[in-house]
Amino acid sequence: MAKKANKDKKTKVYVLYTGGTIGMAPQDEAVRGSPLVPKPLKDLLKYMPSLEDLDDVEIGYGSFDAPLDSSNLGPEDWIKMAEMIEAEYDQYDGFVILHGTDTMAYTSSALSFMFENLGKPVVVTGSQLPISGTRTDGTTNFINALYVAAYKATGLPRIPEVVIVFADRIIRGSRASKVSSSAWTGFDSPDFPPLGTIGEHIQVDTTLIRNAPSEGQQFQANKDLANRVLDVGLVPGFRPSHLKHILLDLKDVDAVLLRTYGAGNAPNYSDFLEVIEEVCQKKKTIVNISQCKEGMVEMGLYEASSGLLERGVISGLDMTPEAAYTKLMWTLGTKIGEQIQTQMQVSQRGEQSENLFDLRYGDCGGSSEAAERFDGFRTPDRRFEVNRLSRAVVRLSGVGFDGLDVGQTGHIRIYMNLPSADSSTPFDHPKCIANLTEVWSGSKANLLCTIDDTKARSSIGDGDITLTVVSDEGVKFWFKGLFLALFAHA
Numbered sequence: 001m002a003k004k005a006n007k008d009k010k011t012k013v014y015v016l017y018t019g020g021t022i023g024m025a026p027q028d029e030a031v032r033g034s035p036l037v038p039k040p041l042k043d044l045l046k047y048m049p050s051l052e053d054l055d056d057v058e059i060g061y062g063s064f065d066a067p068l069d070s071s072n073l074g075p076e077d078w079i080k081m082a083e084m085i086e087a088e089y090d091q092y093d094g095f096v097i098l099h100g101t102d103t104m105a106y107t108s109s110a111l112s113f114m115f116e117n118l119g120k121p122v123v124v125t126g127s128q129l130p131i132s133g134t135r136t137d138g139t140t141n142f143i144n145a146l147y148v149a150a151y152k153a154t155g156l157p158r159i160p161e162v163v164i165v166f167a168d169r170i171i172r173g174s175r176a177s178k179v180s181s182s183a184w185t186g187f188d189s190p191d192f193p194p195l196g197t198i199g200e201h202i203q204v205d206t207t208l209i210r211n212a213p214s215e216g217q218q219f220q221a222n223k224d225l226a227n228r229v230l231d232v233g234l235v236p237g238f239r240p241s242h243l244k245h246i247l248l249d250l251k252d253v254d255a256v257l258l259r260t261y262g263a264g265n266a267p268n269y270s271d272f273l274e275v276i277e278e279v280c281q282k283k284k285t286i287v288n289i290s291q292c293k294e295g296m297v298e299m300g301l302y303e304a305s306s307g308l309l310e311r312g313v314i315s316g317l318d319m320t321p322e323a324a325y326t327k328l329m330w331t332l333g334t335k336i337g338e339q340i341q342t343q344m345q346v347s348q349r350g351e352q353s354e355n356l357f358d359l360r361y362g363d364c365g366g367s368s369e370a371a372e373r374f375d376g377f378r379t380p381d382r383r384f385e386v387n388r389l390s391r392a393v394v395r396l397s398g399v400g401f402d403g404l405d406v407g408q409t410g411h412i413r414i415y416m417n418l419p420s421a422d423s424s425t426p427f428d429h430p431k432c433i434a435n436l437t438e439v440w441s442g443s444k445a446n447l448l449c450t451i452d453d454t455k456a457r458s459s460i461g462d463g464d465i466t467l468t469v470v471s472d473e474g475v476k477f478w479f480k481g482l483f484l485a486l487f488a489h490a
């Protein structure tokens with residue numbers, strides 16, 4: 001531990017006890033196997049060892065009036081926690097929340113979004129076994145959480161984020177998931193490295209920590225959470241009619257987390273896609289989250305997710321379900337219309353690895369009115385630096401050709417910010433972002449091209465983004481949708 005800075009000025013940590021196994025004991029101590037129930041804070045504190053090493057730390061305590069098993073917690077309790085921390089924010093240097101493990105990752109995600117301009121650590125912890133037991137992880141977790149929160153006294157780097165400290169890791173709150181109901185290491189951060197590791201030493205990776213707010217950026221807790229979100233998982237054989245009932249008939253549901261397969265895939269049969277279309281048209285939000293613990297939703301990569309993309313389903317990228325669910329509640333509480341998609345696809349608290357900006361250029365003709373050329377522009381949300389663009393994906397859906405025999409190869413070239421492009425513009429022109437070929441089968445095809453970071457950065461410009469689509473001379477085409485997705489490192 002680093003030398004203590006100032007003997008007179010104690011580091012102040014506020015501990016908020018909400019319940020959970022850490023503070024539980026058998027309902028009836030005399031009965032073997034009696035179920036565990038939360039006990040008051042004073043009972044828990046009886047089992048805390050001496051905090052001699054932390055004698056420069058002054059601890060203030062707060063507690064829920066009735067501590068709860070975290071299975072009973074919901075948005076109103078997140079608001080209560082946020083209010084209690086907000087009330088003490090100026091008086092303390094760091095915060096510890098003692099919490100049950102079952103919904104801890106939901107709480108840590110929700111608070112991450114609710115806390116705006118957070119400049120102090122908010123450390124959530126709990127345990128797999130009650131602190132009153134001989135074999136408990138409660139003491140270690142609690143003390144390690146205090147060490148992280150009391151960074152001024154312990155000499156650790158300041159982590160101005162909501163984090164979970166559990167077993168041997170410090171995990172970003174909006175990246176955490178509960179992965180085991182019994183192992184000491186109950187939590188994981190599947191798509192992001194831990195912010196720190198805990199062993200003989202506590203080591204914090206300062207390169208991963210989010211920047212503290214600058215001077216003048218006031219901390220505040222945003223408590224507008226819209227509890228109008230449902231979490232629905234797809235399973236093979238599910239009936240679209242059930243989904244329709246849930247999504248359209250329930251009047252108090254505005255958004256759904258759709259837990260899809262793999263990289264964001266879902267069935268592409270029509271009765272399912274019709275439901276999705278109807279839901280999106282009713283201005284209800286659908287966010288695509290994978291059932292896989294790890295990896296990114298990439299709609300459009302497979303035919304089996306293109307239908308979702310085209311109908312306006314929002315990508316959850318590599319967010320945990322806990323982060324996506326709470327972010328959606330928080331977003332619906334404050335944003336409307338198209339802002340919801342932008343807000344959901346852009347990192348707010350480091351909860352996802354990439355930001356995604358979707359641009360939809362619309363359609364071009366139809367089989368009876370095929371065109372030689374398509375030109376359109378969109379004004380992108382510029383919440384990214386061009387040098388952080390990691391890739392772009394351009395996608396054409398429902399493409400058909402006029403002027404080609406079945407079996408002949410059609411060529412489509414797409415130019416970015418070159419409105420003068422026509423069928424004679426070469427495909428190796430620096431502004432040609434996609435050179436697509438398709439053997440014309442007589443029925444519509446979907447075409448996709450990924451543009452690497454170098455090309456994306458050099459073509460994008462700093463204003464509107466124009467896309468010009470052309471084919472070979474004498475060949476006309478039509479398409480149902482032209483989409484450009486810009487991915488930037490978060």
Ligand code: ASP
Pocket residue numbers: 019020021022068069070071099100101102103126127128
């Ligand atoms: N059921 C408990 C809770 O979440 C489990 C735990 O804390 O480990 O409150």
